[in-house]
Amino acid sequence: MTTTAQGHPSPNSRPILxxxxxxxxxxxxxxxxxxxxxxxxxxxxxxxxxxxxxxNLVGIVGLDFPSEHIELFQQRHIDLSGLQRVEGETFRWSGxxxxxxxxxxxxxxxxxxxxxxxxxxxxxxxxxxxxxxGNIAPSLQSLVLDQVKDPILTIADTxxxxxQTTREDLDRLVARVDVLILxxxxxxxxxxxxxxxxxxxxxxxxxxKYVCVKKGEHGAIxxxxxxxxxxxxxxxxxxxxxxxxxxxxxxxxGFAGYLASSEQQTPSFADMRQAxxxxxxxxxxxxxxxxxxxxxxxxxxxxxxxxxxxxxxxQF
Amino acid sequence: MTTTAQGHPSPNSRPILxxxxxxxxxxxxxxxxxxxxxxxxxxxxxxxxxxxxxxNLVGIVGLDFPSEHIELFQQRHIDLSGLQRVEGETFRWSGxxxxxxxxxxxxxxxxxxxxxxxxxxxxxxxxxxxxxxGNIAPSLQSLVLDQVKDPILTIADTxxxxxQTTREDLDRLVARVDVLILxxxxxxxxxxxxxxxxxxxxxxxxxxKYVCVKKGEHGAIxxxxxxxxxxxxxxxxxxxxxxxxxxxxxxxxGFAGYLASSEQQTPSFADMRQAxxxxxxxxxxxxxxxxxxxxxxxxxxxxxxxxxxxxxxxQF
Numbered sequence: 351m352t353t354t355a356q357g358h359p360s361p362n363s364r365p366i367l368x369x370x371x372x373x374x375x376x377x378x379x380x381x382x383x384x385x386x387x388x389x390x391x392x393x394x395x396x397x398x399x400x401x402x403x404x405x406n407l408v409g410i411v412g413l414d415f416p417s418e419h420i421e422l423f424q425q426r427h428i429d430l431s432g433l434q435r436v437e438g439e440t441f442r443w444s445g446x447x448x449x450x451x452x453x454x455x456x457x458x459x460x461x462x463x464x465x466x467x468x469x470x471x472x473x474x475x476x477x478x479x480x481x482x483x484g485n486i487a488p489s490l491q492s493l494v495l496d497q498v499k500d501p502i503l504t505i506a507d508t509x510x511x512x513x514q515t516t517r518e519d520l521d522r523l524v525a526r527v528d529v530l531i532l533x534x535x536x537x538x539x540x541x542x543x544x545x546x547x548x549x550x551x552x553x554x555x556x557x558x559k560y561v562c563v564k565k566g567e568h569g570a571i572x573x574x575x576x577x578x579x580x581x582x583x584x585x586x587x588x589x590x591x592x593x594x595x596x597x598x599x600x601x602x603x604g605f606a607g608y609l610a611s612s613e614q615q616t617p618s619f620a621d622m623r624q625a626x627x628x629x630x631x632x633x634x635x636x637x638x639x640x641x642x643x644x645x646x647x648x649x650x651x652x653x654x655x656x657x658x659x660x661x662x663x664x665q666f
Numbered sequence: 667m668t669t670t671a672q673g674h675p676s677p678n679s680r681p682i683l684x685x686x687x688x689x690x691x692x693x694x695x696x697x698x699x700x701x702x703x704x705x706x707x708x709x710x711x712x713x714x715x716x717x718x719x720x721x722n723l724v725g726i727v728g729l730d731f732p733s734e735h736i737e738l739f740q741q742r743h744i745d746l747s748g749l750q751r752v753e754g755e756t757f758r759w760s761g762x763x764x765x766x767x768x769x770x771x772x773x774x775x776x777x778x779x780x781x782x783x784x785x786x787x788x789x790x791x792x793x794x795x796x797x798x799x800g801n802i803a804p805s806l807q808s809l810v811l812d813q814v815k816d817p818i819l820t821i822a823d824t825x826x827x828x829x830q831t832t833r834e835d836l837d838r839l840v841a842r843v844d845v846l847i848l849x850x851x852x853x854x855x856x857x858x859x860x861x862x863x864x865x866x867x868x869x870x871x872x873x874x875k876y877v878c879v880k881k882g883e884h885g886a887i888x889x890x891x892x893x894x895x896x897x898x899x900x901x902x903x904x905x906x907x908x909x910x911x912x913x914x915x916x917x918x919x920g921f922a923g924y925l926a927s928s929e930q931q932t933p934s935f936a937d938m939r940q941a942x943x944x945x946x947x948x949x950x951x952x953x954x955x956x957x958x959x960x961x962x963x964x965x966x967x968x969x970x971x972x973x974x975x976x977x978x979x980x981q982f
Contacts (some may be wrong), residue, residue: 419913450860478953544766545883545905546901547905548905565884567861568881568884568885569885569900570883571900571903580903580979580981581979581980581982582901582903582980582982583779583900583901583980583982584887584898584899584900585898587709587862587863587887587896589861589864623981623982624982626982627982662982663896663897664897664898664899664900664941664945664980665981666897666899666939666942666977
């Protein structure tokens with residue numbers, strides 16, 4: 351495997367399959383407004399993970415999807431044989447952030463080609479050892495899981511929409527994955543526990559080996575099934591959040607990508623801790639620019655820099 | 667100096683003067699209700715600090731103040747020559763916590779003897795090297811500051827009430843102290859910045875050398891005037907919060923008491939980091955019981971245990 355400045359520099363890095371949405375976003379913040387941005391859970395997650403491991407991307411776009419985004423994925427060594435390009439328009443999302451940049455309102459959604467998306471894996475993808483089921487309908491996430499053979503680690507991300515509208519599908523999925531990633535309000539919604547530790551333990555009882563609860567500017571916690579498996583980290587301090595869109599997906603991508611590049615065959619809890627920190631560092635870059643503008647040019651040393659800084663400011 | 671299991675075991679510990687309210691509280695939570703509890707910012711702070719350093723307490727109580735609380739202070743080697751005991755009733759506060767245990771409503775306040783409180787320091791207190799101005803009216807905090815001679819470190823805590831009602835007094839106080847401690851919503855209220863780092867930097871420009879912003883279950887940050895002085899810690903994970911009353915005061919007491927016991931003549935930023943962690947550990951015990959019921963029997967090894975645990979669960 352060749353190593354490039356932008357590529358996956360860990361000698362041990364193994365491929366990771368990432369499925370999710372690929373979108374064109376219009377984003378409005380209290381300060382400005384930007385249109386036609388690269389968006390979608392799989393876009394952010396794939397770009398994040400690509401800093402650590404080779405990515406097999408599964409998704410769908412319309413014929414209107416700009417070739418510059420395709421080229422970006424290719425530059426990042428993201429395999430696109432699982433990317434369907436079909437007649438019609440790409441999934442579109444438009445949202446507005448409120449003054450505090452924490453609350454967001456979805457202004458419009460046009461599923462377009464995503465409406466009939468059925469993730470069919472190219473045969474070479476079926477043995478991908480790491481699987482990140484990015485945030486899409488849990489029934490689609492399960493379809494991907496049905497097609498992979500003996501993965502080392504499966505990770506799923508989700509969101510409030512699926513907890514509220516497709517709860518049974520989600521419950522079935524949660525019972526099948528190794529790691530569930532979600533944010534604190536989603537963890538509350540899914541379990542009825544506002545306390546993220548209680549929420550995580552409730553979810554662990556439903557199947558996963560690990561639950562990671564993201565708390566935005568307050569960091570994240572990771573709880574494992576085994577006695578004593580608990581980790582808590584602060585967020586990397588950011589004073590000016592420009593656009594939080596995709597921060598959670600970037601976190602998931604960094605988390606999963608780091609694990610796929612870890613030394614151990616099956617990641618240990620120590621690896622999991624590191625993965626949370628790498629996800630945190632990547633997400634901190636993501637919020638500093640619109641769309642994936644910062645992530646797209648990021649180099650592995652940039653990430654290492656923030657991991658080192660986060661260690662320095664949290665050590666005592 | 668003799669060292670007892672309950673006392674201030676650091677050989678280098680220096681006295682700390684603590685002023686604040688001493689109260690009798692009625693506390694209602696979604697689960698239960700308790701009356702006539704020991705309360706007040708100085709009570710919590712003094713009990714917290716007493717685990718590390720000898721405390722000189724400045725405050726006022728009425729003749730109704732139970733002798734058992736006096737005995738508790740004495741057991742904790744808290745010097746009471748600055749405690750005024752006067753005709754009338756002790757300050758009373760009553761409050762109710764909402765379902766999430768984060769929101770609180772003050773049901774009633776009776777200032778009683780506190781109404782005419784004027785903190786006059788006994789002459790022996792004037793040279794106390796460390797000063798913690800617990801949460802009371804900033805004019806009273808300033809009066810104490812007027813009476814101390816060349817303190818090594820002065821620390822003030824405050825609350826939303828003073829930011830809203832006695833802002834000029836508070837601004838004058840803030841300009842005079844070395845460290846300001848406040849929570850995230852208070853920092854927002856005082857500066858107009860919801861981002862706690864921006865808020866802290868705004869406050870630093872007004873005088874203090876250090877600002878500590880407490881974020882409750884999300885931990886705390888500490889920001890210093892000098893380049894690179896930034897620290898962030900997670901909270902010690904607590905699943906069942908019984909009564910958060912006094913958590914902030916206990917934090918301040920632990921923070922200040924630890925610094926007074928530090929090896930260095932003037933605490934370094936490394937000491938300040940540790941102090942935040944000790945404050946965090948103490949506050950985590952405080953919320954696990956009503957009033958000071960857990961803090962009152964706490965031993966130094968109990969605190970060390972949680973500091974060690976917090977290090978273990980946040981290290982990567």
